[in-house]
Every structure is written in structure tokens, then in C-alpha cells.
Amino acid sequence: MDNKRHFEFVIAGQGLAGSILAWYLIRSNRKVLVVEDSSLPSATSVASGLMHPVTGRRIVKSWRADEFIPNAVKLYREIEKELNTRFFYDTPILEIYHDHGNRNDWMNRSVASGIGEFIGKDFHADELPQSLKAPLGALELKMTGWLNATTFKSEMKKWLIKQNAFHESTIDYHSLEKRNDVFTHDAITFYKLIDCRGYYSAQSKSWSYLPFNPAKGEEIVFTSDADLWKEFIYHNTFKIIPIENNEYRFGATYAWNDTSYEITSEAREKLINGLASLLDASFEVSGQRAGIRPSTKDRRPLMGEHPIEKNHFLFNGLGSKGVSAAPTLAKEMHDLLLNEKKINPEYSLERFTFPGY
Ligand SMILES: Cc1cc2nc3c(=O)[nH]c(=O)nc-3n(C[C@H](O)[C@H](O)[C@H](O)COP(=O)(O)OP(=O)(O)OC[C@H]3O[C@@H](n4cnc5c(N)ncnc54)[C@H](O)[C@@H]3O)c2cc1C
Structure with missing residues (x-):
């Protein structure tokens, strides 16, 4: 041999x-x-690369988040050090309240569902960037981050x-x-x-x-002069991730019965509408990407x-x-x-x- x-x-x-x-x-x-x-x-x-400790509308702690997230942060930092490069950012997330019920749920669940360690400041609407449509304010989540995958x-x-x-x-x-x-x-x-x-x-x-259950996802890249804080990720249904200068990523969609890797006009429209509901500023879409999540x-x-x-x-x-x-x-x-x-x-x-x- x-x-x-x-x-x-x-x-x-x-x-x-x-x-x-x-x-x-x-x-x-x-x-x-x-x-x-x-x-x-x-x-x-094509992954958005977010590490979010809370899942879904019911506001429950993500599966083994309190173990997975610290281990992930430690490993990505270790690899960055060895490779002398940067791809991981421990950026906090601003969870934008959908409505009054959703705001109450966050307040109650942060105590009841063991996610207290991830909860940061509760921002009033008038403390947030002007170009963010968040009339009921937003909640900061800590120990989060994103990987430029x-x-x-x-x-x-x-x-x-x-x-x-x-x-x-x-x-x-x-x-x-x-x-x-x-x-x-x-x-x-x-x-x-x-x-x-x-x-x-x-x-x-x-x-x-x-039992694989593939979930297609699409995201868009956009540029905007919005006054968003670059040191936060913004999330309600989709997330806005600041990349650099005035460039952002926005996504991602879920589609359960399409396993093609093609980008679609349906997803683009959904994402543009989602972005318009969050952003009170003009934006220009500069890219779109699609991938298949290997879900089960x-x-x-x-x-x-x-x-x-x-x-x-x-x-x-x-x-x-x-x-x-x-x-x-x-x-x-x-x-x-x-x-x-x-x-x-x-x-x-x-x-x-x-x-x-
Ligand atoms: C739009 C989108 C957004 C996402 N956002 C997030 C997020 O915010 N947070 C998060 O945690 N996860 C996110 N995910 C999920 C995340 O991307 C996946 O969990 C993860 O990347 C899966 O990694 P993998 O290595 O299993 O598969 P892949 O990344 O698909 O890697 C498989 C590799 O195998 C190679 N390959 C395939 N066939 C062969 C072959 N025959 N021979 C040689 N090589 C081959 C491919 O080229 C590919 O590089 C997102 C996914 C998508 C699509």
C-alpha cells in the first residue's frame, strides 16, 4: 500500500x-x-450562520443550547486562533416584538423556560435605531453570535x-x-x-x-444606508445580519417540498416583503442564495x-x-x-x- x-x-x-x-x-x-x-x-x-438559544413562537430553549453554544464559541475561537483569521462574531441578537402578546410571552417565558441567562436589556421603541420598525421595542439576547460560514x-x-x-x-x-x-x-x-x-x-x-426531511432555505443580500447598529443582529421572523459597510444578509425561508438548489422569485418576494416590514429605509437587493438544510x-x-x-x-x-x-x-x-x-x-x-x- x-x-x-x-x-x-x-x-x-x-x-x-x-x-x-x-x-x-x-x-x-x-x-x-x-x-x-x-x-x-x-x-x-449559504448558511446565515446564526446561533440562537431560543426556538419558535412558543419561546423555548433550543435543544441543548446551554451546552452547544459555549462549546461552539470555544471551538470557533480556537480555530480562528490557529488559522489566524476571523469568521466568528459573538454579536447579540435584538428580538423584535411581534405584538403585545409576544412581548408578554417573552417577559413570562424568560423566567419560566430557563432562558434567563440569555436575556439582556429590554429596549423601548424610542431607544432603537430610527430606521427599525419596532413599535413595541425589542429584547436583547446574549451568548449568541454568528459564524460567517x-x-x-x-x-x-x-x-x-x-x-x-x-x-x-x-x-x-x-x-x-x-x-x-x-x-x-x-x-x-x-x-x-x-x-x-x-x-x-x-x-x-x-x-x-x-427519515431525512430536507428544508430548502433562501436568503438575500442587500445594501442600505439605514441607521441600524452594526453590533447587533435583528430578528423577528427573519433576521438582518450586518456584514460590512452598508451590506446585510436577510433570511432565511423554509420550503419543505422543493429540493432544487435554484433561487426562486417566490422566496425573493417573501424576503423583500419581510424586510420592508422591518426597515423604514430604502434598500437594494444585491444577491440571493439557496441551499438545502439536511433536516430530519x-x-x-x-x-x-x-x-x-x-x-x-x-x-x-x-x-x-x-x-x-x-x-x-x-x-x-x-x-x-x-x-x-x-x-x-x-x-x-x-x-x-x-x-x-
Ligand atoms: C439558507 C440557509 C440558512 C441557514 N441558516 C443557518 C443558521 O442561521 N444557523 C445554523 O446553525 N444553521 C443554518 N443553516 C443550516 C446549516 O447550513 C447546516 O446545518 C449545515 O451547514 C450542514 O452542514 P453539513 O456539513 O452537514 O452539510 P453541507 O454544508 O451541505 O456539506 C456537504 C458537503 O458535501 C459535499 N459533497 C456532496 N456530495 C459529495 C460527493 N459525492 N463527493 C464529495 N463531496 C460531496 C458538498 O460539496 C458539501 O460541501 C442554514 C442552511 C441554509 C440552507
């Missing part, structure tokens, strides 16, 4: 899942190769190349060979394959028995080894919370691969019955 072309682990896909898992494995001195087809659309490239992905790619751990290619599951426990792809040999291909994994025969029916990730395909693993199902969840979950995946530590049954593949081929 050519040592230079032999690896212990091959990770298919360099989105959030594949990049962070590779980071942990390389830090543990393991020989890893990430195989990525950069020409394919990826959720990570596009920059994260491209910086991680450069780092992986420096580690000799990146290979630009498409893993074709039909032509992948496995003989005597050794996989071969592009004359590269390896023992373990971890599928981190986001929504693409759902389309392969190996994982077609799993039970809203839990999909992690573990294939029930009959030995040494074939899946790290997937990060849904709409990949930015905060991936750092904690990739560490768990690392511990499964290196120490055979069992995956939490709540999101282990073992919760599903494999029907056979």
Missing part, C-alpha cells in the same frame, strides 16, 4: 460536519483525508490543504471499491469512510432508509455506523442548527471513531430499524 495515498479515515464532504470532524481527528494525530466536490452546492456555503468553509479548506488532508473529487458511491476491509477511491486507500455530504447523503442507497423528521441528527456496512459511518442531520450543534456532535463522532464510545441514543442511527436491501 502506498503510504502517501493511504489513510485511516476518509471524510466525504467539507461542510460544517466534515470540516469540524476533520479538525478533531487531525488534532488527535490521525491520518485523515477530506474528499470534497466544491462544485456542488453546500448548506454551509462561507469564510469558515474556505479557510478550513486552505488549512486542510496545508495538512495534506484535502482532495478535490466526487466520491461516487457506485464505483467505490471495498476489498479485505480496505476502501479504494481515486487510487486512494482507506479503512473508514465517514459520510458528511449533507442532503446528498439522503440520496444514496446506504442511507435511504433514514424527528429533528435530531443522524450519527453512527451503518448497520451492515462495516466501517461506513454517517455524521449528518444537522438541520437548521448546524453552527451551534456541530462542534459538540463532531467531538462525539470523534470519540466513536477513536474510542468506540457509543453515540447518545437520542440521535444514534440505532433508533431506526434497517429494513435490508
Whole structure:
């Protein structure tokens, strides 16, 4: 076996899942190769990148937010330091009240639902930027932030190349060979394959028995001279994320029965109307992007080894919370691969019955 072309682990896909898992494995001195087809659309490239500790109209704490968010902040800071770059911003969120009922809910729920640690100042309407339509005021949420996931992905790619751990290619599951426990792809040999291909994994025969529930998302980029504070993210149904100068991102939509990667005029209209309801200033849309969130029916990730395909693993199902969840979950995946530590049954593949081929 050519040592230079032999690896212990091959990770298919360099989105959030594949990049962070590779980071942990390389830090543990393991020989890893990430195989990525950069020409394919990826959720990570278009993600708004928000870490929000509260979910939905019912105002409940997001799944394991008090563990996921601090772990994520720590990891992104660590990677930034090592790569000497910036892609993570611990920006607070201004939660704009929809109506009086919503304002009361926030007041009551912040005590009752254990989200007190995330609650900051309650802003009156007249304290907020003039161009923000927030007649009932807004509530500051702390310990939040956003990842510039596009920059994260491209910086991680450069780092992986420096580690000799990146290979630009498409893993074709039909032509992948496995003989005597050794996989071969592009004359590269390896023992373990971890599928981190986001929504693409759902389309392969190996994982077609799993309940993926893809959710298409679209966002727009706009410019405006609005007097918005640049050190806050603004959220009610959608979110306004200041990027730089007078540029902002706004999104994202959800569509459950469209798995194309095309941008749509329906989403654009929805987003423009949403933005007009929040912003009392003119704006110009300068871009639109679409991606597919690798969501699941039970809203839990999909992690573990294939029930009959030995040494074939899946790290997937990060849904709409990949930015905060991936750092904690990739560490768990690392511990499964290196120490055979069992995956939490709540999101282990073992919760599903494999029907056979
Ligand atoms: C519009 C939008 C907004 C979002 N906003 C947020 C947000 O605010 N906060 C948040 O936490 N999450 C958000 N998400 C979700 C987040 O993007 C995902 O949870 C996360 O990026 C999933 O990462 P992944 O690595 O599993 O998949 P992906 O990022 O899709 O990565 C899969 C990779 O596999 C590669 N690939 C596929 N097939 C092959 C193959 N055969 N061979 C080689 N490579 C292959 C692709 O090129 C891709 O790079 C958003 C998603 C979208 C679409």
C-alpha cells in the first residue's frame, strides 16, 4: 500500500460536519483525508450562520443550547486562533416584538423556560435605531453570535490543504471499491469512510432508509444606508445580519417540498416583503442564495455506523442548527471513531430499524 495515498479515515464532504470532524481527528494525530466536490452546492456555503438559544413562537430553549453554544464559541475561537483569521462574531441578537402578546410571552417565558441567562436589556421603541420598525421595542439576547460560514468553509479548506488532508473529487458511491476491509477511491486507500455530504447523503442507497426531511432555505443580500447598529443582529421572523459597510444578509425561508438548489422569485418576494416590514429605509437587493438544510423528521441528527456496512459511518442531520450543534456532535463522532464510545441514543442511527436491501 502506498503510504502517501493511504489513510485511516476518509471524510466525504467539507461542510460544517466534515470540516469540524476533520479538525478533531487531525488534532488527535490521525491520518485523515477530506474528499470534497466544491462544485456542488453546500448548506454551509449559504448558511446565515446564526446561533440562537431560543426556538419558535412558543419561546423555548433550543435543544441543548446551554451546552452547544459555549462549546461552539470555544471551538470557533480556537480555530480562528490557529488559522489566524476571523469568521466568528459573538454579536447579540435584538428580538423584535411581534405584538403585545409576544412581548408578554417573552417577559413570562424568560423566567419560566430557563432562558434567563440569555436575556439582556429590554429596549423601548424610542431607544432603537430610527430606521427599525419596532413599535413595541425589542429584547436583547446574549451568548449568541454568528459564524460567517462561507469564510469558515474556505479557510478550513486552505488549512486542510496545508495538512495534506484535502482532495478535490466526487466520491461516487457506485464505483467505490471495498476489498479485505480496505476502501479504494481515486487510487486512494482507506479503512473508514465517514459520510458528511449533507442532503446528498439522503440520496444514496446506504442511507435511504433514514427519515431525512430536507428544508430548502433562501436568503438575500442587500445594501442600505439605514441607521441600524452594526453590533447587533435583528430578528423577528427573519433576521438582518450586518456584514460590512452598508451590506446585510436577510433570511432565511423554509420550503419543505422543493429540493432544487435554484433561487426562486417566490422566496425573493417573501424576503423583500419581510424586510420592508422591518426597515423604514430604502434598500437594494444585491444577491440571493439557496441551499438545502439536511433536516430530519424527528429533528435530531443522524450519527453512527451503518448497520451492515462495516466501517461506513454517517455524521449528518444537522438541520437548521448546524453552527451551534456541530462542534459538540463532531467531538462525539470523534470519540466513536477513536474510542468506540457509543453515540447518545437520542440521535444514534440505532433508533431506526434497517429494513435490508
Ligand atoms: C439558507 C440557509 C440558512 C441557514 N441558516 C443557518 C443558521 O442561521 N444557523 C445554523 O446553525 N444553521 C443554518 N443553516 C443550516 C446549516 O447550513 C447546516 O446545518 C449545515 O451547514 C450542514 O452542514 P453539513 O456539513 O452537514 O452539510 P453541507 O454544508 O451541505 O456539506 C456537504 C458537503 O458535501 C459535499 N459533497 C456532496 N456530495 C459529495 C460527493 N459525492 N463527493 C464529495 N463531496 C460531496 C458538498 O460539496 C458539501 O460541501 C442554514 C442552511 C441554509 C440552507
